[in-house]
Amino acid sequence: MDFFKLISDIERVDPEIYDRLDSRRRVFRHFGLAGKTLTAAMLPNLVSGVFQRAYGQTTLNPDIVAVLNLALSLEYLEYYYYDSGLKATNLIPAADRPAFEIIRNDESGHIKVLREALGAAAIPDPGRATFDYSGGKGSGTGPFAAAFGNYALYLGVAQSFVDTGVRAYKGGATKLMSNKDILEAALNIHSVEARHSSHVRTVRRGVAANAAAITVPGNLADLNKQPKSWISGTDNGGPSPSTTPSTAAVYGPGVPATGGPTDLFFPADSNTTQAGVDLLTNTAGATAASASEAFDEALDAATVKTIARNFVDAKSTLFV
Amino acid sequence: MSSIPSLPPVGPGTADAPLLPRRSFLRYSGAGLAVGGLLLAGCDDDNDDITPGGTIDVGSGDTGVLNYAYALEQLEAAFYAKVKEGAYYKGLAGGSLEKQVFDDLAIHEQIHADFFKKVLDTKAIKALEPDFSTIKFDDRNSVLGAAKSFEDLGVAAYNGAGRYIQTPAYLLIAGKIVSVEARHAALIRDLINYNTFVGSDVVDLFTPTNATSAPGVGSGTGKEKSMMPTDVVNMANKFLKDGSKISASNIK
Structure with missing residues (x-):
């Protein structure tokens, strides 16, 4: 058997073969081969096992399906938001279009990854019409109705979506621990979402100060409009704390909000105690602001859904 | 690590070109699956850059x-x-x-x-x-x-x-x-x-x-x-x- 000819042939019809296969180190660990001598007798089993991993249908446990489908729902929410923004005339300035094209495309990639992981269990594409980015649950008359004609508002809603996404992936990660490859894929999406959030916040500072984005510091007296690229305290409730829906929930506590050092719980982003360690006394010079900034907080699935449901038609089952 | 199997001489743009970069093929095929001799010695070559002792x-x-x-x-x-x-x-x-x-x-x-x-x-x-x-x-x-x-x-x-x-x-x-x-x-x-x-x-x-x-x-x-x-x-x-x-x- 010419193993490499086989792989090479498959590659011509399936360019993603290498994405489907485990990395080599994991292949050997998976088959208990680490440090052993591979013999000819072992090869057939190894090869069939590799292809079972690559193409075989395996049943994911329901917790993993739930986490990934919530993530996929959020990715659709974000994808259509950025896609609609790029299609709106005179919304995104030319200098910022490359960034939003990158972000939209990253979300599209995440959708692809999540669909592949979920297989037949993936929710169908809800389509653009399912979403009501005004925050009006389908009425189209929510507080963010002008988002596609007002760049500052558009950016504020974008920040709220992406920060919700970052908190959701963080909250879901522990439920993926039984499948290390899916866990790693989710972590590799999570950090990209955090990079998006950082950039959107940077852009917002520039818009708020009417200056080049990379010259404007965060304004601790107006975190709503001019945030840091990281979350400081609860960012004073985020871009739109006084509307209904409010963005305060994006930076507020989840359920449960308290717990012991090794419990899983979801405090507000202003939290300054981690694993039972009081960060304020543990580091000289730490402040409530810096200690909260140093750690992003997670959210539970139910709280994430409550936030996101404001942005879908009430007749949809998305985020229910 | 023993020998890496020789690969077909392909490059981008040829009929036989892999659709992914050659590097990704090497990542996989360099696994020590030395097909010729079917040898897989202790795959412990990842630490070459670490100073032996004293780490x-x-x-x-x-x-x-x-x-x-x-x-x-x-x-x-x-x-x-x-x-x-x-x-x-x-x-x-x-x-x-x-x-x-x-x-x-x-x-x-x-x-x-x-x-x-x-x-x-x-x-x-x-x-x-x-x-x-x-x-x-x-x-x-x-x-x-x-x-x-x-x-x-x-x-x-x-x-x-x-x-x-x-x-x-x-x-x-x-x-x-x-x-x-x-x-x-x-x-x-x-x-x-x-x-x-x-x-x-x-x-x-x-x-x-x-x-x-x-x-x-x-x-x-x-x-x-x-x-x-x-x-x-x-x-x-x-x-x-x-x-x-x-x-x-x-x-x-």
Whole structure:
């Protein structure tokens, strides 16, 4: 058997073969081969096992399906938001279009990854019409109705979506621990979402100060409009704390909000105690602001859904 | 590692060209599946860059991962502390973005390092001695370039180590830190070159098949490129003095 000819042939019809296969180190660990001598007798089993991993249908446990489908729902929410923004005339300035094209495309990639992981269990594409980015649950008359004609508002809603996404992936990660490859894929999406959030916040500072984005510091007296690229305290409730829906929930506590050092719980982003360690006394010079900034907080699935449901038609089952 | 099997002489644009870069084929086929002789000797060649003897083993299990994180956070904290002593930082105007950024990054990373030290308690590795002799602390480009390297490395390291964490609460903690590192990385990259908050060096960028493609249709994944501990250690050790170089070979 010419193993490499086989792989090479498959590659011509399936360019993603290498994405489907485990990395080599994991292949050997998976088959208990680490440090052993591979013999000819072992090869057939190894090869069939590799292809079972690559193409075989395996049943994911329901917790993993739930986490990934919530993530996929959020990715659709974000994808259509950025896609609609790029299609709106005179919304995104030319200098910022490359960034939003990158972000939209990253979300599209995440959708692809999540669909592949979920297989037949993936929710169908809800389509653009399912979403009501005004925050009006389908009425189209929510507080963010002008988002596609007002760049500052558009950016504020974008920040709220992406920060919700970052908190959701963080909250879901522990439920993926039984499948290390899916866990790693989710972590590799999570950090990209955090990079998006950082950039959107940077852009917002520039818009708020009417200056080049990379010259404007965060304004601790107006975190709503001019945030840091990281979350400081609860960012004073985020871009739109006084509307209904409010963005305060994006930076507020989840359920449960308290717990012991090794419990899983979801405090507000202003939290300054981690694993039972009081960060304020543990580091000289730490402040409530810096200690909260140093750690992003997670959210539970139910709280994430409550936030996101404001942005879908009430007749949809998305985020229910 | 014994011989890598010879590959068909193909290149981009030929009929036989693999659709993915040759490197990815090598990554897989270089596995030691030496088909000719079917030899797979102990696959232990990943530690070549680590000084034999004298390295600090971060340990195994959750202690190993936490010490691994502690080592990287120590390195970052020491770097930003040094930045604040340098002429570049000292020349920054009060109230400027860059001053705020380096003030924030310095305290964030110190908080991370101190946090791990406290959690690890008696199991913590020693305080590491950094070697930043290749960084020019009076030069903006040098400082920003090094900051980018450290932040991107931190993100890739946490993402790659997630699979080795056994206690759910520690995975959650790692998640809380890695997104902050990613926020740092993105801003530093934007300071170097606006709109490079993600780049093909750190993220497998996605390209839609065409301008009207439905979501999910295209090449790439939009995923960060995570790194395994041995690869991270090889990079981190370039900034650690002899006697402070680390080994993470027992994280598995």
